[in-house]
Structures are given as C-alpha cells and as structure tokens.
Amino acid sequence: EVHLVESGGGLVQPGGSLTLSCAASGFTLSWYWMSWVRQAPGKGLEWVADIKQNGSEKYYVDSVKGRFTISGDSAKNSLFLQMNSLRAEDTAVYYCVRRSLGKWAVARFDYWGQGTLVTVSS
Amino acid sequence: DIQLTQSPSSLSASVGDRVTITCRAGQSISIYLNWYQQKPGKAPKLLISGTSTLQSGVPSRFSGSGSGTEFTLTISSLQPEDFATYYCQQSYTFATFGGGTKVEIK
Numbered sequence: 001e002v003h004l005v006e007s008g009g010g011l012v013q014p015g016g017s018l019t020l021s022c023a024a025s026g027f028t029l030s031w032y033w034m035s036w037v038r039q040a041p042g043k044g045l046e047w048v049a050d051i052k053q054n055g056s057e058k059y060y061v062d063s064v065k066g067r068f069t070i071s072g073d074s075a076k077n078s079l080f081l082q083m084n085s086l087r088a089e090d091t092a093v094y095y096c097v098r099r100s101l102g103k104w105a106v107a108r109f110d111y112w113g114q115g116t117l118v119t120v121s122s
Numbered sequence: 123d124i125q126l127t128q129s130p131s132s133l134s135a136s137v138g139d140r141v142t143i144t145c146r147a148g149q150s151i152s153i154y155l156n157w158y159q160q161k162p163g164k165a166p167k168l169l170i171s172g173t174s175t176l177q178s179g180v181p182s183r184f185s186g187s188g189s190g191t192e193f194t195l196t197i198s199s200l201q202p203e204d205f206a207t208y209y210c211q212q213s214y215t216f217a218t219f220g221g222g223t224k225v226e227i228k
Contacts, residue, residue, distance in 0.1 A: 035217070045158075045166065045209055047217035059216060062123075095165055106172035107213040108156045112165035 002026040002111045004096045009116030016086050016120070022079040022096030022113055030054055030074040033099040035109065036081050038092035046092075049081065050099065064090075086120045093117050124148055124212050128220035134228040141197040143223045145210035150190045154214035157186055157195045160222075161206045169208075170195065200225070 008020040020036070036048040049070040050059045058070055069082040079096055093115040100110045125148035135141050145155065153173040158166040168177050170186040173193060183198045197204055205227055210220040 037217075044222045045160075045211070045219040047219070050216070061216075102171040103175045104153060104172045106154050106156070106175075107217075108168055108171040109158070109166070109211070109217075110168050110171075110177075112167075114165055 002098065004098065004111055004113035006094065006096045006113045006116040009094065009118045011119045011121065012086055013122050014087060014120055017082070017084045018086065018118060019083070020081040020094055020096075020116060020118070022081075024077045024079065024096075024098075027098070028074075029072060029077045029079060033107070034070075034072065034079045035097045035099050036070060036079075037095045037097050037109065037112075038090075039095070039115075040089075040092045043092075048094070051079070083118070086118075088120050091118060091120045124151060124215055124218055126210055126212055126218055126220035128208075128210055128223050130223060131221060132224040132226060134226045135200050136228045137200055137202060139200045139228075141200050141204075141225060143195045143208055143210075143225075145188075145193045145195070145220050147191045147193075147212060147214075151212045151214035153189055154212055155186075155188065155193045156211045156213065157184075158209045158211060159204075159206045160209065166209065197225075 003025045005023045035050045051070045067085045071080045095115045096113040097109045098111040127146045157170040160166040174186045207222045207224045
C-alpha cells in the first residue's frame with residue numbers, strides 16, 4: 001500500500017529556512033515524478049515543485065523559484081523541499097504528492113501525504 | 123500559466139440532487155484535466171483523471187466530461203459523504219488548480 005508521510009513543518013521567522021521531508025513506502029520513489037503542492041489556510045491548492053525520476057529535471061512555480069529546492073534520496077526513498085528566504089505568503093500546509101500517468105498518458109496526482117504545516121511569522 | 127476557473131465557487135444542495143460543477147481553462151488543454159475531492163482537514167483525493175476516467179473505488183455517481191477549454195464534474199445523486207470541496211487541475215503544462223467548489227448541505 002502506498003504511503004507518503006511528511007515532516008519538518010513548523011513556525012519560522014520571515015527570511016528563515018526550513019526543510020520538509022517526505023518518507024515514501026509501498027513504491028519506489030525514484031520511478032515516479034514527485035511533487036509538492038501547498039494550501040494556504042482557508043485557500044485553494046497550489047502546485048509548488050516537480051522532480052522527474054532520478055532528479056534529472058526540476059520545475060517550480062514562479063513565486064518560489066530561486067528560494068525553494070526539491071530533491072530526492074533514492075536510498076532513503078524520500079523526497080525533500082528545502083525552503084529559504086521564507087515569506088509570510090509561504091504559510092501553508094505542504095503536501096508531498098506522487099504524480100503518475102493514467103489513461104491517455106494524462107499526468108495526475110494519485111497519492112497524497114497528510115500534509116505538514118509551515119507557518120512563517122515573527 | 124494556464125488559468126482554470128471553476129463555477130460556482132459554492133453551492134447548496136440536498137441529498138439526492140444532481141450537481142454539476144464547471145471548470146473552464148484559459149486555453150485548450152485537450153483532455154488533460156483531473157478532479158479531486160477534499161474534505162476538511164484531509165488531503166485531496168483523486169476522483170477522475172483524463173477528463174472522464176473514474177479512479178478505482180470512486181462511486182459511479184461521479185462522472186466527468188468535456189475537452190478543450192470546458193469541463194464538467196457531475197454527481198448524479200448527491201450522497202451525505204459527497205459534501206466537500208472539489209478542485210479541477212490541469213496537467214497540460216505543469217499543474218494548476220481551479221479555485222475550488224464547496225458543496226454544502228441545503
């Protein structure tokens with residue numbers, strides 16, 4: 001059974017850094033594209049970053065480019081999100097998500113972790 | 123960026139009602155459109171991918187249709203467990219989500 005468990009969230013001051021981790025089980029993480037998706041309190045969903053199998057390609061939403069770095073560790077079957085220069089608007093629940101291809105090769109987010117809350121505040 | 127506009131943003135309905143949610147894309151996205159259900163305090167759950175493919179375990183009262191720029195999610199007979207927020211998401215270019223539609227009890 002597929003499980004994704006995030007950790008590392010918490011309270012951080014503006015301008016600070018935080019690293020989120022996601023432990024995967026039930027599948028081999030390096031065989032899939034993986035993503036981070038966030039949700040600000042009371043708001044909708046926002047895609048944050050993608051990493052291709054084996055980390056050969058990485059993509060980010062414009063608002064986090066240059067500040068966030070997505071990475072994976074195949075030995076630990078884990079995904080990470082290094083977040084620097086954090087801003088109040090980065091406050092959100094961050095979800096670790098598996099991306100897979102369905103019928104007609106349409107990419108979809110098929111498994112989600114429970115999320116970890118990041119609060120950026122002084 | 124490809125924008126997705128969902129309507130309505132919220133609706134009130136009764137058990138047994140037929141509910142339709144619309145998602146409009148800012149440009150053609152072919153069939154690269156997925157639907158998710160989210161309940162309070164929980165992670166989103168994939169319901170439909172590729173516009174109309176129902177995920178395993180999802181009740182057949184859910185259906186999706188459309189192509190290009192206009193898509194719909196239909197719940198044929200609303201059940202108590204269907205009260206939730208629904209999001210569309212495009213995977214034509216990276217990923218963007220619609221603003222969500224909250225389905226509330228009338």
